[in-house]
Amino acid sequence: MQPSVESQSLEYGKPVPVYRRRWVHRWLIGGAVALVVVVVLLNLPRAGRLTWVLYWQYKCMGYEVPVDQPVNGSGLPEVLSDFASATGAHPSGDLVFMHRMEGNEPVLVCVTIDPAATAQMKHPALAWHTLHPISLTDQSAQWFSSQFSAYTGLPMDARIFGGRIDPKDPMHLTIEYEADGKKGIIDGWLLAEGMRIQMREPPALVPAVEK
Numbered sequence: 278m279q280p281s282v283e284s285q286s287l288e289y290g291k292p293v294p295v296y297r298r299r300w301v302h303r304w305l306i307g308g309a310v311a312l313v314v315v316v317v318l319l320n321l322p323r324a325g326r327l328t329w330v331l332y333w334q335y336k337c338m339g340y341e342v343p344v345d346q347p348v349n350g351s352g353l354p355e356v357l358s359d360f361a362s363a364t365g366a367h368p369s370g371d372l373v374f375m376h377r378m379e380g381n382e383p384v385l386v387c388v389t390i391d392p393a394a395t396a397q398m399k400h401p402a403l404a405w406h407t408l409h410p411i412s413l414t415d416q417s418a419q420w421f422s423s424q425f426s427a428y429t430g431l432p433m434d435a436r437i438f439g440g441r442i443d444p445k446d447p448m449h450l451t452i453e454y455e456a457d458g459k460k461g462i463i464d465g466w467l468l469a470e471g472m473r474i475q476m477r478e479p480p481a482l483v484p485a486v487e488k
Contacts, residue, residue, distance in 0.1 A: 326363070327413075333360035334410060338377040338385055342439030344453070348373050348390070349437060357387065364418035368406050370395075374440030379447040380467045383410060388440060388452070388465060388474070394426035401435055402426035403452075403463070405472040427474035429463065431456045440465065 336356045342348060348371045353361075357375060361368055374388040385408040394402035404426045409419045429435075435456035440463075443449040452463040462477045 330360065330363050330411065331413075333363065334385070336360075337375055337387075338383075338410065340375045341441075342372055342374055344439045344441050347436040347438055347455075353389070364408070364411070364420065366406060366408070366418070366420040366422070368404075368422075369393075370404070371437075373403065373437060373452055374450055374465070376442060378442065378450070378467050381469070384408065384467065385410060386450070386467060386472065388450075388472075390437065391426040395433075398426075398428060399433065401429045401431050401433070401437060403429065403474050405465070405474060407467075407471060421471055423471065423474075427463075429454075429476055437463075 333356055337360050340354070340356065351371050353368060353370075353372050354375075357368065357372065360366075368387055368389050370389040370392045372387065372389055374386065376386060378384050378386045387406040389404050389406070391402045391404040394404065404423045406420060406422045408421075411418050431437075431454060435454050438453045438455075440450045440452040443451060448467040450465040450467075452465065454461055454463065463474065464477055465472055465474045
């Protein structure tokens with residue numbers, strides 16, 4: 278007589294939760310990677326544009342108009358045209374000065390010979406434009422432009438040279454000119470809001486021209 282064999286039930290481990298299964302992990306990782314790729318591709322054009330804008334801004338902030346050459350008829354440099362177009366500004370004319378100036382905070386300052394006001398006044402007129410620099414965290418371009426162009430009283434054939442920052446005053450710039458065989462200086466001061474431009478030797482007064 279054979280001994281009886283007691284029946285024994287096999288005990289299996291508890292099933293692995295779905296969220297811990299390998300195929301689920303792989304699916305989640307794959308989905309996360311795909312999402313990142315989609316986000317990058319969607320933002321790539323914007324990131325590329327911002328990179329160019331910051332590059333143009335950097336070049337403008339360090340730009341120097343030659344102080345020993347007249348700017349008459351020179352127009353605007355390509356870097357300023359590209360930067361202004363990308364940030365909603367509309368400077369025109371011949372560039373007299375463009376550089377970073379230090380006020381309460383760094384500011385990009387541009388001074389141009391305003392063609393419209395010059396034609397109306399029959400004398401060279403200067404316009405200014407300022408920009409609080411944009412950054413990765415603050416991408417809003419805040420340009421400020423002169424409402425009235427500065428009257429110089431100079432003859433139309435006056436030679437105006439590139440401006441430079443006063444080494445003794447970072448908020449002051451000077452612009453030299455030659456007219457009727459004489460040399461003179463135009464002063465510009467960076468203010469809390471915009472600029473003040475005036476002849477060192479005051480010209481005859483005429484009504485200001487609104488832009």
